[in-house]
Amino acid sequence: MSAPERRELVLAAASRAFARGGYAGTSTDAVAREAGVSQPYVVRMFGTKAELFREVFARASQAIQDTFNSEIDKLVVDAENEEFWNALGMAYGELIADRDLLLVMMHGFTAGSIEPDIGAQARTCMSQIYSLLRDRTGCTPERAREFIAQGMLLNTLLAMQAPEHADEDPALGELSACAFGSQLLAETQAAG
Amino acid sequence: MSAPERRELVLAAASRAFARGGYAGTSTDAVAREAGVSQPYVVRMFGTKAELFREVFARASQAIQDTFNSEIDKLVVDAENEEFWNALGMAYGELIADRDLLLVMMHGFTAGSIEPDIGAQARTCMSQIYSLLRDRTGCTPERAREFIAQGMLLNTLLAMQAPEHADEDPALGELSACAFGSQLLAETQAAG
DNA sequence: CAAGCTAGTAATCAACTGATAACATGTCAA
């Protein structure tokens, strides 16, 4: 297999592994096993574990921005209209099909105090998403904040596997249903 | 020093340490050094690292619920009134004085896939807070969701040290100011 | 004083981690 192909394969495996364990909780060996290659190969391919995580995180960040951009391209932009924001929220739902993406983001947001480079990257990511929303929709800071806050709640509920355990806890189920919307909830339950 | 006193001391140290590094990223030795005791003593006092984290997390969870409960006791409950929710949000601000509390919560929310017991506890915590809000204010699921979502955004921004770096990135600064409110922002900047 | 309990520490361990170095294999151009 060619190096770039293998690289993509390892990055995909790393995304799954980091999504599960976070930065500190995932060994390079775990990534290697997930990718079906040897551990030293993973390390040499990316230099350090931190570099590998940063690349995985950068791709997740880019994927989210791409999704928002393409969705805003499609929609009639009207920041005053709740329908518009619902549609944009549904676009975030597309991403939920790839759970790992959001979990990697989530872990990146919390890994900053342990690995300052990751922290800086996480802040840049958040800043870019906020700027994207503001610039392309012309909305108020409050509206953008509310939208992002909703996203953070979804990330958190996903991270704690709330949808999968919704039936065990009525209150948690109600919150999950309310946050994800009923159809997305069914998807995430099936996935978990 | 008596055992219960020492225990409190170690728990406080563990709270600081875990807030910094998260569950996986913090060693029992790091906690021990922070507390000024030996590493084996920390382990024997709590059995395992996971047990220690769970106790730290349980206290953080309880503190947040206590804050909400006592604030709701003080306020005139009116779930339709935005003033009421602003006041409750400000109560969350009291907690920001103890940054570690929120960071421990945040890390607990993401540690579930690595340590299932912690995951279950995190879900219970979220469920209790949601139930508390719903039961004591009589608000709609949507209103409770929005309030919690706002809290998750604050946690995330704190975790990525957004307030401390607000001046380096105008967009991030604007988001932070909007999320925390300007006076709380100043506090968190001073703390960081 | 001696026996026992409490509050600790020092020494040690096996497992794991990220990283390095050395080696193997295949392919392709001169």
Added chain:
DNA sequence: TTGACATGTTATCAGTTGATTACTAGCTTG
């Protein structure tokens, strides 16, 4: 054919980690 480069692996290492065991000093009670 041979040499160089690309794509990997095996072997190895020093440091860290959570946990166990055995020990010690101080207090208290009979």
